Amino acid sequence: MNLQNNDKITIRDVRFEDAAAVLSLQREVVGEGEFFIAVAAEYHKTIEEQRDQIRSIIENERETMYVADIDGQIVGLIVFSSQNRKRLSHTGSISMMIKKEYRNMGVGKLLLLKLLAWAEQHPLLEKVCLGVFSTNHRAIALYKKMGFVEEGRKVREFKLGDNEYIDDVLMYKLV
Template identity: 25%
Template sequence: MPTFRLKDGQEVAITEATTTYAQQMIDFYNIVGGETDFLSFGGNEFSREVEEYQAFIATTQQEQNSIILLATLHDEIIGIASITSSQKDRTKHVGTLGIVVSERFTGQGLGRVLMEQLIEWAASNGVTNKISLVTREDNLLAIELYEKLGFEKEGLILKDSFIHGVYYNTLVMGLFVK
């Protein structure tokens, strides 16, 4: 996997996740969950046992149509991007994309690079034909990036999230890679 220079010049390594990163990934998710309301979980709401998450990572590594990428700076996780897919014949061609970048590193081009890596991987894995993602309807910067990368709006799930007393709609987007 490649390295990438942030706009501020720092070099970020992009690697595939291994089970040794499980605790660090859980900790990262619990921190970034408190940095934004655009995720499906809040701060300290990513409650997974290390062994459970290690098993998830190991299973993902074995699947031809699933991958988890880590962006690290000096061995610190600053972003996680993944495509996870069903193993059922009827739906294994669709991968669900998730991406989280630490608030300290947003606007540095990292999200785009991770997305491009995932799209390239999906187009070449021999199984995935479509990438699907969901985001809050008002996550305009993310939606702009997704559209620049070819994702199209497919639908809206009404009042799908309830955060701080307010309901939010969820936008479903998709990209055909083959």
């Protein structure tokens, strides 16, 4: 597949050997401080913890992680996680990160397409959920374009500073 800038991109399953690159991407995106709950000073995940997370995802048939790879460089990722509860076994949530210089090029759409195709084929899954900062207008527009619907909002859920808050927009898509 090609992006809007003609870079060749591959969306693939995460592998154990991706741990360092995945961790680097996460630190970079969290470090921007714009659209994630964690701030850089709180983000202390180690390479071992990242490997353990990848292993756990690979071994759990109800979870998955895909990476966007351009010439061996991971520029984005999407993770689907679920709770191990009988009454929640039909649902799970996604989290997505994309390197800043690769945003608005179609990476997020390709990651979502891959994940939704997986979810639609999964025998137990019926609902894919996510939470997104109300200020992340481009992500919200993409999610809506991909069929996600806003189901609620946690008002003033995130506090950025004195009298500066952001709502958490809760969205879902039935698969």
